[in-house]
Amino acid sequence: MNKTVxxxxxxxLFHIDENAYNKMRHYLESVKRSFANTSGSDEILADIEARIAELFHEKLANERQVITTKEVDEVIAIMGQPEDYMVDEDIFDDEPVKASKEPKRVKKLYRDIEAKYVAxxxxxxxxxxxxxxIWVRILWVVFTVGSGGSFAFIYGLLWxxxxxxKTTAQKLDMRGEDVNISNIERKVKEGFDEVADRVKNVDYEKVGNKVKSSGKTFFDTLGEIIMFFFKIIGKFVGILLILTGGAGLIAMLVGFFTLGVFDTIHLGPLNLYELVDATDTPFWIVAIFAFLLVAIPLFFLMYLGLKILITNLKSIGAVAxxxxxxxxxxxxxxxxxxAGKQAASRAFWDSAITDNEYYLNxxxxxxxxxxxxxxLHWNRRTLNIGDMVVSYDDNGKxxxxxxxxxxxFRTSKDSLIxxxxxxxxxxxxxxxxxxTAEKINYDYTLEGNTLELNEFLTTRRENKFKNQEVRVFVYLPKGMALKxxxxxxxxxxxxxxxxxxxxxxxxxxYKWIMGNNGTLKCLDCPNKEIAISEDNNHVKINANGIDININENGEKGKIKIDEDGIDIDVNDNGESFILKIDENGIHVDADQN
Incomplete structure (x- = not known):
């Protein structure tokens, strides 16, 4: 049993056993002694510790796991021993570079703030x-102009x-270089050499004037303003992505367990899926595929939102x-x-036709x-989809x-029905x-002079939904009355x-009689009324007869023909004429002042 530190x-914070701790402490002290007289030693040591912490974090499955001597040896093998190199590299310019024990690293995407124009x-x-x-910047300009400015928004999102x-290790990662002691020391020294060159060649008077006029460049100030607004937008987008992805995932999980595990797709003895599926694929397989198809994009949507809100969120890993x-x-x-099989199962359309002849005595x-x-079927239904209902027959099937x-209804070419x-x-x-059409059941009966037509069709459950339908054509002899x-x-x-x-x-x-070309003639329909009226004048033709009434500038006239006879009454500027013909005979009355 080992003691942990x-x-x-x-x-x-790391948990490390005592033996591993002593080994790591001796290693760091040895590295520190190697850089004792080196410019920027503090920064070099800080970057080395950051890299070691990163390697430990990658090797631990969880935060409670204890670092052992094995993990320490692996990290030291990657970082290298202090005696594997000399601080004063100028002495060994012609010496071949030793191959790194760590395989070539994959580049990581960072913003290079040392070579920035904007961000x-x-x-x-x-x-x-x-x-x-420079070529990347040219492409940004071309795409921004060509897209009407939309690529500027993309640039802000990438920002x-x-x-x-920021750190030396991140800068090495950005270039795909091994993050070991030698490269960290070299990168820090390059930074100090660059600063030294700048100090030697600086125009102090110009710098002083610039400091007096402004402590920041135009792009730095503009960048901070733009960055502020983009951060607000970014946080809002992140929250929106998390809510959308999280809510969708919860809904998918609830739906998957409800329909799949508890099998509530069965409504009593009914399995809706089997009624509409034509591929004979088990439901649980379709449910898994559908769940993964929707849930995985929702997960990445939520993960992207978390990455936007939490900058140091641990990656799920390339394997995952x-x-x-x-x-x-x-x-x-x-x-x-x-889906292709499902569509193909209903791609063709065909009919099954039966024709029977009947003669009325x-x-x-x-x-x-x-x-x-x-x-009866409707009352026994367990489910209805449009015109189709799932029910039971008298035998319980x-x-x-x-x-x-x-x-x-059409006209027959002979005297038969x-x-x-x-x-x-x-x-x-x-x-x-x-x-499938032949398996449709449709019944009708003709007894005496009564024809009973079912307004429904039936088929067995195993025939499934295949857009089944029935078209009934009744051909009746010309002149046959029907009701x-x-x-x-x-x-x-x-x-x-x-x-x-x-x-x-x-x-x-109403009662009808079959005419030519399938046209029914009504035997007891009410007659149509033709009515034309304007002010006090009107003309009416209906079942009661003909009624004509004229009233214009003192001249009046009326003609009425109905079942009571003919009645004509004319009044022209005080002169009147009446003619009446009915069952009592003819009556004429003329008044001419």
């Missing part, structure tokens, strides 16, 4: 892609999202990112394949037509019942569609032509 390394975004991107920053390279991306691509491809009798509803039935039933359905091929005994619930599905412009929903109020 708490250490603070680059402001990060160092272009310089950082240039380091990352290996391109001179917020990309961190600046690529794993989630792979799962999302697999889910997308699977859903696209299933007394063709002069009126044919009574009645519509039979599916009230589950069936599908639909009101998608239309009735067409023809009833044609056309059943239609979708399928993955013409034979499959025709087979609609009742109206169907879907009266708009009755297709008739008549000579009285009666709406299909009102044809059951």
């Amino acid at each position: 708490n250490i603070n390394l680059a402001n990060i 160092g975004v272009s310089a950082g991107i240039g380091h990352y892609i290996g391109l001179d920053p 917020i999202l990309i961190p600046e390279a 990112k690529f794993t989630l991306l792979g799962l999302w691509l697999i889910s997308l491809i699977a859903i696209m394949i299933l 007394n063709p002069n009798d009126t044919l009574n037509i009645a519509f039979v509803s599916n009230d 589950e069936i599908l019942s639909s009101k998608d039935v239309e009735f067409n 023809h009833i044609e039933i056309q059943k239609n359905a979708n399928g993955k091929s013409f034979p499959n569609a025709r087979e 609609f005994l009742n109206n169907t619930d879907n009266c708009w599905r009755i297709n008739t032509k008549n000579d009285s412009d009666i709406n299909d929903c009102d044809v059951y109020d």
Whole structure:
């Protein structure tokens, strides 16, 4: 059992066992002695400690894990021993550089504030892609002008999202160089040499005037103002992304466990998914693919919001990112394949047609037509989708019942009654569609002079939803009288032509006779009234007869022809004339003053 020690390394707390602590302490003391007489030794040591802390943090699975001698040895192997190099590098200019024990590092994207014009975004991107920053800046200008200024907003977002390279380790990461003791020492010395050169060549008088006039450059001031507003916008966008992604993830999790684990997609004995699925894919597989397809983008949306709000948020790692991306691509491809199969299962349309002939013993009798509803199926329903309901027959077997039935009345070419039933359905091929249509059940009866037509169809549950429908064509001999005994619930599905412009929903109020070309002639419809009126003048022609009334400039006239006879009354400037013909004879009365 080893004793553990708490250490603070680059402001990060670590738990380390005593043996590992002693080894790390001796290592740091040795490094410190190596840089004792080196310019910028404090900065070099701070960067070395920061790099060691970063390596420890990467190797720990959680914050409670204790650092052992194994982790210390691995870090020392990466950083290198002080005796592996000499501080005074000028002595060994011709000595070949030893190969680093750490594999070549992948570049990290930072803003290079040392080579910035505005915020160092272009310089950082240039380091990352290996391109001179001047070309990146030219591209920014071209894209900004070409997009009407929208790329300036993108630049601002990158300004917020990309961190600046502050420490020596970050600057080495930005260039893809190994972050070890040798490179850290070299980078710090380069910084001091650059500062020394600037001090030697500085124009003190010019600098003094500049300090007196302004302590900041124009771009620094403008950058701080822009940065302030972009940070506010960035925080707002981050919060919005977190809320959107988090709420979506919660909804997806609730939906997944509700529909998948607890299987509440079953409404009693009904499985809705199986009724609409034509691919025979298990529901749990589809549920997993759909969940991953939506949940993974929502997770990354929330993660992006967290990255915007929390600058030092630990990355989930490249392995996790690529794993989630792979799962999302697999889910997308699977859903696209299933959707294609689902569409293909209903891509074709075909019909199954039956035609029967009937002869009435007394063709002069009126044919009574009645519509039979599916009230029984509706009362037994467990679910309805549009015109289709899921119900049970008298034997307790589950069936599908639909009101998608239309009735067409036309003139027969002979003296027989023809009833044609056309059943239609979708399928993955013409034979499959025709087979599905043949499985549709539709009944009607003709007993005596009464024709009963079902206003619904049925099919077995295993036939699923395939847009099943029925079209009924009733061909009646010319001159046959017919009467609609009742109206169907879907009266708009009755297709008739008549000579009285009666709406299909009102044809059951009257008695009809079949005419030419499927036109029904009404036997008891009310006569139409023709009425023309203007002020006191009018002309009326209706079932009561003809009524004409004229009143203009003192001249009056009236002609009325109805069941009581003919009545003519004329008054012209005081001269009147009356002629009346009725059952009592002819009566004439003339008054000419």
